[in-house]
Amino acid sequence: MDFKVLGPVSAEVDGRAVPLDGSKQRTVLAALLLAYGRSLTDERLVALLWGWERMATRTSRLYTYVSRLRTRIGPGLKLERIGRGYRMDIGDAVFDWDVFRRLAEAGRADLLAGRYAGAERRLAEALALWRGPALRDVTPYLADVEAPGLEEARISAQENHADAALALGRHVDVVTALTGLAAQYPVRERIRGQLMVALYRCGRQAEALAVYEEGRRVLAEELGIDPSPALRALHQQILRGVLPPPRAPERHGVTLSSPDARGLFRGGGVGHGLVPAMLPAGAGDFTGRVAETADVLAALHGRQDVLVTGAPGIGKSAFAVRVARQCRADFPHGLLYADLRAPDGTPRDPVEALGWFLRALGAADDELPATLDERAHLYRTLTAGRRTLVVLDNAADDAQVRPLLPGGDGSRTLVTGVRSTLASLEGTRLVRLGPMDADEARRLLAAVVGEERVAAEPEATARVVEACDGLPLALRVAGSRLAACQQWRIARLADRLAPEGRRLDELRFGSLDVRGRLRAALDPLDEATRRDCGVLAAVGPVPLTPPGTAELLGISFDEAEELLESLVNARILEARGVDGEVWLRYRFTPLMRLAIRGGATARAGGADTPPSRLPAGRSADALPKGRGSAAGVSFVQPARQLERAGVRIVCLPSVHQVFDVSRQ
Structure with missing residues (x-):
């Protein structure tokens, strides 16, 4: 067995990935792994899944996640009930966090003992185990508790690795990595000092001194303190040009200026030093991010x-x-x-x-x-x-x-x-x-249209920005239309964007088409999922939850949760956090909802869609009626059941209510 938490949480048995259902099941697995054989109480696990408030009703769901985990990983996993909690023993299984810690500790010991080559090798192996931020797909409650400690261990290993590389004279190799780390962790003086040393040994004394001055300013502004005595002493050594040389002989590696493949082909770019530059033209008015x-x-x-x-x-x-x-x-x-x-x-x-x-x-x-x-x-x-x-x-x-x-x-x-x-x-x-905030969106619009024009109509600009919902493509289309129609006031476009029914018609210019780009997200989905997506979009701009979706579509809770998560993975829905009870709340962005709703309407009324009919002897008035409060909407009967009966559902988005059931 193989368990990983240094990135997405995953498990493998005999090289086969174990299917894990969403963030909560991964949270249960990660929490038990990081407990190292200690028992975790039900209350603790529930808090890591849903937080500490209103915990009484969550225990049954916890049992479900534990049961599924035990079943899917199989008999090799010892996951047992201990009192009012659970304990997991992974035996001889490989756990990437354990492997990382052993390698990092061995590398640190080699570094302290002056075995720099061994330290650099072991620490590089340890850092290679990371596949992104640790615990990337667990609940925020577990991430808040465990991720900072894991990330601190990673940064310490990076600092130790840089020390070993500098001792070996590999200052050229570590400059880029240390530059990124210094930008990411501006108040960590050890990283800043390592970058100063690397730059100085690369013959970039002025840049090394500039790194110190930047650190001094950041420490003063953010923490109100001066650099440490060690960093000040290093600054003086660099200033006077008396920094000691590396502690170990330089270890040469591949000469990047002479690639091994040179001369492999008769007359191509490699043999003649041609450097590929295949990037397309960038946006000169790129804004934000x-x-x-x-x-x-x-x-x-x-x-x-x-x-x-x-x-x-x-x-x-x-x-x-x-x-x-x-x-x-x-x-x-x-x-x-x-x-x-x-x-x-x-x-x-x-x-x-x-x-x-x-x-x-x-x-x-x-x-x-x-x-x-x-x-x-x-x-x-x-x-x-x-x-x-x-x-x-x-x-x-x-x-x-x-x-x-x-x-x-x-x-x-x-x-x-x-x-x-x-x-x-x-x-x-x-x-x-994610979507641009209002300030970024305004600046992008101004970059396309012109700052003077935007400043002259602030209220209309705000309406255009709101209609575009922070989507850069929509903002660029709106700006391009205004730039092409210099005689238009911004208020005119804002008025044209206001009605939902014509908004996406307005957000089209030349080869740029917001509706087409958003609908393309549906292409990889199967027909049943696209149909369900259309039903959910037709409900209106209301939050969706797994229970409400299950009742609306006439499917099981697990099917509804899987459907919603698949739409999140396809970037069709957004997960908006936990509501007052247990469930995640999902929503369409306004433009995505309009694009999907319009596409579903077009398919339903198009010539390629065969007309459906009610079964013989039944009328729409005879259908049973009910309410689905969990979705926050009224409806006549679960939509998928009605569809199987040949019934067409027509929704009124402005009041978010199903108002008519009729024969096609």
Whole structure:
């Protein structure tokens, strides 16, 4: 058995992934793993699942999660009831947190003993176990308790690894990683001092002194203190140019300026020093995303690949191109880019993308291997020993991405995609892009339209921003329309966007179409799920819960919860936190609800949809009626049952109430 918490919580038995149902079952598993054989009471587990308030009704759900966990992992797991709690013994199973701690402690011991090569090797192995933030998909209650301790252990290991590398004279190799860490943890003086040493030994004395001055300012402004005596002493050594040399002989590695693949092909870019630069043009008026940009840059500098995910139209592609351009200096051997979505919206074959990459790296057309595996092997050979950034845009799933991951440790990959299942890529930092806040949205609109025009109509601008719901694509369409129609006042567009029925018609300009982009999120779903999604969107802008969805659709609670989570994973729904009782609350964003509702109406009334009829001898008036309070709406009968009976449901979104049941 193999258990992992340093990233997404997962379990494997004989190499087979164990299916875990949502964040709560992963929370139960992670909590018992981190208890190290101690018994956890029902009250403690319930608090880690739902918080401390109103706990009395939660115990039965806890029993369900524990029972499912025991069944799915199988007899190799010793999970037993102890009094009023549970205890788990994993025996000889591999637990990545245990492995990390052993390697990190051994590396620290080697460092203290002056065995720098061994320390660097063990600490690098320990850090390679991390696949992103620890406990990434558990409840916030467990994450708040356990994640800070795990993250502190990780940072300490990174600091120890940097010390070992600096002692070996590998200052060039650690500059980028330390730059990212210093930006992420600005008040950790040890990291700042290590960065100063690395820069100084790279011949960048002025930059080393600037790092000290920045740290002094941050400490004064945020904590009201001066740098420590050790950091001040280091500053004086660098200022006078008397910093001691590395403590161990330099260990040479691959010479990045002379890739192993040089000369492999007859006349391509590798043999002639051509550096690939495949990024598309970036948006000159790109706005916002400051925190997310810092997060991605820190991960890339820290030797992590990055997955950028978010709803359709949220600006993932523009963001990835922007970040890639900002860090091009860190990847001297080129920037590779591939859009993994074909023009017709289908996933692109990775064989085609590998052909682009191999040509950019110097392969002639007649030297390209035919099969996917052969191209992937050659691609990894050409990128080994290089520092290249690979941007994989609009990825559909991890199977499409894996053949495109470069070889060697120097290259990094930046992936964008809608579906959160891409997070299964090992060692990847997940960065989610959400809607822009009102200030960011206004600045983006002003960047497209012009600041003077926006400032002249603040109230109308606020109405446009609100109608666009923080979606960068919608804001760009609105701005482009205003820029093209200089005679329009912003108030005119605000008035045209106000009616829900025509809003998406207005948010279309040239090749930009908000409705089409949002509806594309439904394409990977099966027909039944798309139909259920349309029913939920027709209910109106009300919160959805698993019990209410189950009653509305005439399905079981587990089916409803699975449906809602699948729509969250597809970025069609948002999970909005726990309500006053137990259940997560879900919602469509306003534009997504309008797009899905309009698409469902079009399909229901289109010529391709055969007319459905009530069974012979039945009338709409004879159907039984009831209420579903859990969903917060009224309805005639669970929608899926009515659909099976051949009944069409028509909803009035303005009052969120089913008001008519009639024959088609």
